[in-house]
Amino acid sequence: MTVFQGRWTLDDRLESILREVPFEVPSGAAAVTVRLSYDRSQGVLDLGCGSPAGFRGWSGGARDTYTITGEWATPGYLPGPVEPGTWHVWLRLHRVPPQGLDYTLEVTTATAAPPAPLAEEPPAAERPPRRDIPSVDGLRWYAGDFHSHTVHSDGALTVGELAALARGRGLDFLTVTDHNTVSHHPELAARDRGIALLPGQEVTTDRGHANVFGDVGWVDFRRPADSWAEHAEREGGLMSINHPLGGDCAWLLPITRRPRIAEVWSSGWWDRRWGAPLAWADAWRDDVVAIGGSDFHRPGDDGLPGAPTTWVLAEDTSTVLDGVRAGRTAVSTGPDGPLLLRLGDELLALDADGLVLVRPDGARQVVHGARALLPAAGGRHRLETYENEVMALCE
DSSP states (O other), rough: OOOEEEEEEEHHHHOOSEEEEEEETTTTEEEEEEEEEEEEOEEEEEEEEETTTTTEEEEEOOOSSEEEEEEEOOBBOOOOOOOEEEEEEEEEEEEEOTEEEEEEEEEEEESSSSOOOOOOOOOOOOOOOOOOOOOOTEEEEEEESBBOOTTTOSSSSHHHHHHOOOOOOOHHEEEEOTTTTTHHHHHHHOOOOSSEEEEEEEEEEEEEEEEEESOOOOOOOTSSHHHHHHHHHTTOOOOEOOOOTGGOOOOOOOOSSSSSSEEEEEEEEETTOOOOOHHHHOOOOOOOOEEOOOOOOSSSSSSSSTSSSEEEEEEGGGGGHHHHTOOOOOESTTTTTTTTEEETEEEESSSOOOOOEEEEEEEEEEOOOOOEEOOOOOSSSEOOOTTOOEEEEEE
């Protein structure tokens, strides 16, 4: 065992928030275990790992211990060869008080790997009946969520448990976006769970979060935000700005080319009479594609999967990102909430009787009936209550 002890100061954090502590892995090692200890009542240290081959995992402040072997790894970390040479414990000095923060790192290598923890897959959930929504030129509207977390970062559920919850809520697809890692990606398509699980990652820093969608490889959160967008574009993925007005995770990062896709509606939009998210979207770009994300972590926190629900017009669930790229999206409070969808040159308002349709030019009209067809204009439409509470969006 190798032990590192030290004290991080606020000056250290301001000088460089990301730190690397090197350690040596001898030839013949089959497992590496790292344990971090500090007073969590005083601050927060985020934890990760790099090997001679590059990124090996990230768990942020959710864990204080991880193990990496050739066959398995702690969620958030990548299994694979335990190559000899210089490895690094990655630390992000997330919160360091003025008096400083003492820490201890214990690094252990072993010539025999411990057995993998047992994990049980929950039974598939029954999906509620789908809503009666017509197809458009051979395309269908699919209900989903673009922001969720599992035990691979700071979520409480396994991939299987999250899938069962989302399917039981009536979703067709769910993008799993654990923080700064892709260790969850191999599990997404490991079996048929009755819901499409799409790969994603939430690129997370102290000054803003962004989701990168698609099987694009790990995005280096340590680099500037422009590089995240370039990575996504180069590898055929998409990037969205997450909860841009969200408390201590609001978007404050400089970026040269603003992404078109934005999580305009998140579960943190507690009072939807507050129009700032819509005003932000209009100020960000004049052609924003609005999506929604629950940012689900655990029952009782944030929103449940599908709160809000993003609807995408696509050929099937495998082409959802193509639908987003084309701007064919809508957002509602949930899978069964009032809904506004574009059907060519018409709008379909479902379960919206008595709500107000707000057109891109600000014109308003009351919706009558549970199923109404209304003429569509170019641009974003929305449904509101008489108190100006947003109930649905449609691009």
